[in-house]
Amino acid sequence: MDKCKQVYEYIWNRVQRGEWQEHDKLPSVRMLAEELNVHRLTVFKAYQQLKDEKKVYVKDKSGYYVHPGMTMPFDDLDYPIVSSYVQKSHLSEIHRVPAAYQFSYALIDPNLLPNRYFSEYAKEIFDRYPKVLSTYSTIQGDEELRETLSRFFTNKHQFHLTADDILITSGSQQAIDILARMLVQPMDAVLLERPTYSAAIDIFRQQGAQIIPVDIHPYGYDLEQVESYMKQFKPRFFYLNPTFHNPTGYTVPAEQRKQLVELAERYRCFLLEDDPFRDIYFDREPPPPLFAYGTEGYVVYIRSFSKYVAPGLRIAAVCSQPSLMKHLFTVKSLADNGTPLLNQKIFLHYFMSKRLQQHIKKLRIALNVRKSIMEEELSGTNWTWDSPAGGLNLWVKLPASISMDMLLAKSIEQSISFVPGSICDPSKEAKSWIRLSYSYINEHQLSAGMKKLIRLSEQLDPP
Numbered sequence: 001m002d003k004c005k006q007v008y009e010y011i012w013n014r015v016q017r018g019e020w021q022e023h024d025k026l027p028s029v030r031m032l033a034e035e036l037n038v039h040r041l042t043v044f045k046a047y048q049q050l051k052d053e054k055k056v057y058v059k060d061k062s063g064y065y066v067h068p069g070m071t072m073p074f075d076d077l078d079y080p081i082v083s084s085y086v087q088k089s090h091l092s093e094i095h096r097v098p099a100a101y102q103f104s105y106a107l108i109d110p111n112l113l114p115n116r117y118f119s120e121y122a123k124e125i126f127d128r129y130p131k132v133l134s135t136y137s138t139i140q141g142d143e144e145l146r147e148t149l150s151r152f153f154t155n156k157h158q159f160h161l162t163a164d165d166i167l168i169t170s171g172s173q174q175a176i177d178i179l180a181r182m183l184v185q186p187m188d189a190v191l192l193e194r195p196t197y198s199a200a201i202d203i204f205r206q207q208g209a210q211i212i213p214v215d216i217h218p219y220g221y222d223l224e225q226v227e228s229y230m231k232q233f234k235p236r237f238f239y240l241n242p243t244f245h246n247p248t249g250y251t252v253p254a255e256q257r258k259q260l261v262e263l264a265e266r267y268r269c270f271l272l273e274d275d276p277f278r279d280i281y282f283d284r285e286p287p288p289p290l291f292a293y294g295t296e297g298y299v300v301y302i303r304s305f306s307k308y309v310a311p312g313l314r315i316a317a318v319c320s321q322p323s324l325m326k327h328l329f330t331v332k333s334l335a336d337n338g339t340p341l342l343n344q345k346i347f348l349h350y351f352m353s354k355r356l357q358q359h360i361k362k363l364r365i366a367l368n369v370r371k372s373i374m375e376e377e378l379s380g381t382n383w384t385w386d387s388p389a390g391g392l393n394l395w396v397k398l399p400a401s402i403s404m405d406m407l408l409a410k411s412i413e414q415s416i417s418f419v420p421g422s423i424c425d426p427s428k429e430a431k432s433w434i435r436l437s438y439s440y441i442n443e444h445q446l447s448a449g450m451k452k453l454i455r456l457s458e459q460l461d462p463p
């Protein structure tokens with residue numbers, strides 16, 4: 001995208017979001033040029049284009065103003081002071097829709113987690129640390145937990161780090177948000193996989209990033225494309241989920257991981273490696289994290305434990321080099337002054353237990369069974385997908401004759417929900433793809449729900 005187009009998009013997005021309302025005076029050409037670090041002529045051209053399209057108007061040579069009728073309506077928010085700052089969270093909107101057949105939650109069925117034992121761990125924590133509720137955690141996270149995780153990462157993945165290189169966050173969602181606040185200024189280029197985790201798109205957009213999509217394939221990325229984007233756009237980072245990727249389930253092979261880290265180091269582009277599904281493999285452990293290949297500190301590793309340990313505890317770890325870590329503290333302290341200590345201690349003791357090891361083995365089997373049931377139900381259709389070797393989702397392509405929007409609308413009426421592929425695509429183009437999660441509902445419901453969904457699709461596209 002050329003610079004003028006980027007400035008145009010930046011102004012237009014803010015108008016649409018209602019940050020600048022109708023008849024509001026827009027920032028002067030000089031101010032905007034300084035804010036966005038571009039030439040005044042670039043801003044002038046962007047304003048002229050908006051004027052030609054009747055999105056803004058000029059008044060008495062005093063500047064540019066928002067044309068009436070341009071701001072997006074906010075259905076359920078009456079207060080302009082609130083609505084002017086509201087962003088979209090597409091995934092949470094889908095999750096809000098009540099459904100008996102929940103294929104949109106990439107979460108483990110609560111019945112597959114060892115709930116009875118959690119209460120024992122919670123009780124044990126109060127006995128061991130009687131003052132656990134009477135104190136804050138440090139901002140960086142409980143030292144005992146960080147020590148334990150640094151040993152775990154070193155033994156398991158040969159990471160070179162100490163407890164000082166780890167920050168505990170409230171889930172990886174918070175980690176992504178903190179990193180985005182720390183690293184992105186409006187108009188900064190960032191690379192994102194296409195498709196990707198939809199909430200990550202929303203977070204980076206909220207910071208005003210210019211998103212450059214990089215296609216992910218069953219074999220990984222086209223590294224020549226990645227290199228040319230790193231050269232051309234000088235992105236701040238590449239956010240990626242290379243292991244049992246959400247939504248596709250693809251895993252980037254070890255050889256590419258090494259090459260990708262070399263590219264990142266050559267072009268000084270951070271890799272934000274989001275790794276919440278690593279432990280949910282069916283046959284074989286996936287290749288080591290990108291972080292294990294890094295020597296110059298360009299990989300930031302985000303490891304959530306929500307998906308299989310205990311989602312309710314909201315525990316994730318961010319591993320990074322010291323110069324980034326000090327800025328991460330600042331942003332984390334502004335966000336919440338530290339993740340609750342009680343959650344960290346319960347997590348720590350459960351994470352270290354034999355029970356977790358037994359649980360994860362059984363969980364892998366249970367999830368593999370559910371995946372097979374979903375695939376079995378789909379086998380009679382002409383929908384296509386690559387069977388994932390781990391993770392929680394199938395990324396399914398519908399035949400061109402089925403409209404995904406229609407199928408979603410009909411499904412919601414029948415109490416079935418799934419994630420429309422378009423919200424996982426930074427360019428919103430994946431119109432014939434859907435994400436179906438097999439992890440949340442039990443085998444019986446899964447089978448019944450899939451039959452219903454397929455029947456609905458046949459009504460839209462009779463054989």
Ligand SMILES: Cc1ncc(COP(=O)(O)O)c(C=O)c1O
Nearest residue numbers: 106171172173197241246304306
């Ligand atoms: C790729 C990816 N990153 C981050 C998250 C958020 O995880 P957490 O529960 O740790 O915030 C998810 C949740 O589905 C995810 O799929």
